[in-house]
Amino acid sequence: MPYDYRPFDYVPPAGLREAEPRHPVVIVGAGPVGLAMAIELANHGVRAVVVDDNNVVSVGSRAICWSKRSLEILDRLGVGQPCVEKGVIWQVGRTYHREAEVFNFDLLPEDGHKMPAFVNLQQYWVEAFLVARAVELGVDLRWKNRVTGVVQGADHVALSIETPDGTYALQADYVVACDGARSPLRGMLGLEFEGELFEERFLIADIEMEADFPSERRFWFEPGFHAGQSALLHKQPDNIYRIDLQLGWDTDPEVERQPERILPRIERVVGHRDFSLDWTSIYTFQCRRMRSFVQDRVIFAGDSAHVVSPFGARGGNSGLQDVDALGWRLAAVLRGEAPAAALMAYDCERVHGADENLMNSSRSTRFMSPGAGVERLFRDAVLHLAGRADFARPMVNSGRLSKPCTYPLEAPDHPALPQAARPGSVAPDAPQGDGWLIDALGGRFVLVAFGEAPELPGLPVLRPQPNAAVIKRWLGSEVTALYLVRPDQVIAARWVSASAEEVAAALLAAQEGRT
Amino acid sequence: MSALITRPNIADPDGFYARLLATHKGLSEGQSHALNARLVLILANHIGEAAALEAAMVLARDGA
Ligand SMILES: Cc1cc2nc3c(=O)[nH]c(=O)nc-3n(C[C@H](O)[C@H](O)[C@H](O)COP(=O)(O)OP(=O)(O)OC[C@H]3O[C@@H](n4cnc5c(N)ncnc54)[C@H](O)[C@@H]3O)c2cc1C
Numbered sequence: 001m002p003y004d005y006r007p008f009d010y011v012p013p014a015g016l017r018e019a020e021p022r023h024p025v026v027i028v029g030a031g032p033v034g035l036a037m038a039i040e041l042a043n044h045g046v047r048a049v050v051v052d053d054n055n056v057v058s059v060g061s062r063a064i065c066w067s068k069r070s071l072e073i074l075d076r077l078g079v080g081q082p083c084v085e086k087g088v089i090w091q092v093g094r095t096y097h098r099e100a101e102v103f104n105f106d107l108l109p110e111d112g113h114k115m116p117a118f119v120n121l122q123q124y125w126v127e128a129f130l131v132a133r134a135v136e137l138g139v140d141l142r143w144k145n146r147v148t149g150v151v152q153g154a155d156h157v158a159l160s161i162e163t164p165d166g167t168y169a170l171q172a173d174y175v176v177a178c179d180g181a182r183s184p185l186r187g188m189l190g191l192e193f194e195g196e197l198f199e200e201r202f203l204i205a206d207i208e209m210e211a212d213f214p215s216e217r218r219f220w221f222e223p224g225f226h227a228g229q230s231a232l233l234h235k236q237p238d239n240i241y242r243i244d245l246q247l248g249w250d251t252d253p254e255v256e257r258q259p260e261r262i263l264p265r266i267e268r269v270v271g272h273r274d275f276s277l278d279w280t281s282i283y284t285f286q287c288r289r290m291r292s293f294v295q296d297r298v299i300f301a302g303d304s305a306h307v308v309s310p311f312g313a314r315g316g317n318s319g320l321q322d323v324d325a326l327g328w329r330l331a332a333v334l335r336g337e338a339p340a341a342a343l344m345a346y347d348c349e350r351v352h353g354a355d356e357n358l359m360n361s362s363r364s365t366r367f368m369s370p371g372a373g374v375e376r377l378f379r380d381a382v383l384h385l386a387g388r389a390d391f392a393r394p395m396v397n398s399g400r401l402s403k404p405c406t407y408p409l410e411a412p413d414h415p416a417l418p419q420a421a422r423p424g425s426v427a428p429d430a431p432q433g434d435g436w437l438i439d440a441l442g443g444r445f446v447l448v449a450f451g452e453a454p455e456l457p458g459l460p461v462l463r464p465q466p467n468a469a470v471i472k473r474w475l476g477s478e479v480t481a482l483y484l485v486r487p488d489q490v491i492a493a494r495w496v497s498a499s500a501e502e503v504a505a506a507l508l509a510a511q512e513g514r515t
Numbered sequence: 516m517s518a519l520i521t522r523p524n525i526a527d528p529d530g531f532y533a534r535l536l537a538t539h540k541g542l543s544e545g546q547s548h549a550l551n552a553r554l555v556l557i558l559a560n561h562i563g564e565a566a567a568l569e570a571a572m573v574l575a576r577d578g579a
């Protein structure tokens with residue numbers, strides 16, 4: 001079934017009649033990042049206004065692969081369950097050269113996690129769930145409200161907004177720019193977007209058909225059905241399949257866009273004509289980011305701040321991690337509990353994350369679409385060897401799928417504790433009776449204790465049941481441990497034992513962004 | 516000190532050199548380049564150690 005796009009109601013905003021009081025936060029853009037941001041802020045007690053120039057969810061499925069970390073974040077926002085229920089769960093990827101499988105990966109080889117490695121779900125579904133949740137929480141969502149001007153004041157930001165009924169002004173303490181890759185706000189502020197544009201074109205098609213393809217990601221280099229190029233196949237819910245076909249830079253996008261060109265290409269992939277085209281698009285890749293995501297009182301998050309090529313699913317997933325790193329900090333600044341400087345920790349952490357994503361995404365793109373000469377020579381050498389020698393297989397790069405980075409924190413650490421739970425990493429999940437550790441952590445600062453725990457006012461202590469998964473992921477060979485976990489479920493500091501003063505100092509440093 | 520061995524380490528240098536040329540025999544220049552690329556990857560994997568590989572790449576690049 002193709003998605004049934006229902007426009008959201010435009011309601012003439014109060015600001016058209018009389019000046020509105022200053023809002024704490026205006027979020028520009030109701031894509032996945034803007035919507036998630038609004039819900040995250042609402043969870044931290046901040047009521048944001050969201051303005052979007054459109055009045056429907058994402059047209060075309062665009063992002064389909066949502067990572068474990070994104071699902072954990074979406075779950076905290078209240079939409080994890082519908083996403084997992086509706087989506088196609090997968091964790092294995094297979095890469096082929098011509099007809100032979102040359103590499104495969106399993107993204108979550110161990111169990112004992114609430115969320116699966118990946119779920120494939122069309123972006124419009126994720127946005128629809130987020131909109132419903134935002135409405136439930138009373139978020140002020142304003143459709144058909146287009147930002148046309150922005151002025152940074154000393155203690156606020158002023159926006160000009162165009163609606164079907166005319167233009168009005170809004171003031172906010174902070175603006176979060178979630179207005180996508182072409183970010184009009186970035187342009188209005190005259191900010192640069194730096195990086196690489198790859199000279200490659202891909203055809204992307206969502207088709208509807210009855211098939212029993214496995215729930216796996218399949219990628220082909222130089223398949224017989226698409227000579228000399230590469231191809232990617234993903235399964236989505238509702239009998240929809242995503243096919244990406246590399247076209248080469250010298251193809252004419254206007255010609256390739258025509259259904260009479262697309263249909264025979266797809267037919268060669270699936271082996272028959274018994275499918276319908278749901279959505280198609282032709283795209284080129286960019287790997288770019290802003291130099292800094294915090295520009296005084298305008299903060300950039302998601303595609304407005306950084307864009308990557310789609311191989312690796314690092315776009316939407318990294319945008320949700322931006323929300324994770326920004327929400328609690330912005331809420332604390334607005335409540336007067338943290339200095340504005342704490343926002344620079346968001347900038348620092350997410351620039352680090354963006355660089356890791358850009359590096360992985362440009363490496364994959366370079367492998368898939370090598371430049372003429374030596375790049376092509378080595379790429380072909382790897383593919384040639386991959387069928388003959390095991391060592392070459394992990395060099396085959398069809399995309400390295402999104403994983404949260406470990407932030408470079410300068411924080412107390414006890415290196416003998418498990419490496420995966422070192423400061424800066426997302427706290428590992430584990431089963432807890434009928435529930436999950438990730439849920440018990442919630443969205444606040446919490447002290448996770450194995451053994452003695454110092455008492456600090458306002459810092460709840462969580463004592464997980466030490467089952468096998470907990471011991472492996474949190475204790476290793478140690479018997480006691482203390483972890484300070486942030487509201488975004490990132491580990492801020494850890495010890496085998498610590499005094500109240502040590503924990504308090506680490507807590508203050510994390511709150512003030514001094515890590 | 517890099518881990519890269521730069522002192523003579525092949526027992527029969529002339530024999531090795533002849534084998535290298537023989538391996539390329541009958542190939543076009545393009546095929547030879549491709550073979551060399553594969554050989555680099557195979558040997559690099561055999562060495563494995565990042566510091567030795569790094570030193571080898573620096574040495575190979577020197578004067579280019
Ligand atoms: C083909 C393709 C495949 C992809 N696959 C994946 C994937 O599998 N996994 C993944 O994680 N990511 C994927 N991505 C990336 C993902 O789609 C983006 O990263 C994601 O949409 C970014 O969300 P966003 O909210 O930052 O921006 P957007 O979704 O672009 O939303 C921006 C919003 O801002 C609004 N807006 C713009 N200008 C204004 C203005 N002046 N005033 C008011 N509103 C405005 C727009 O209408 C829009 O609603 C893919 C992208 C493409 C193109």
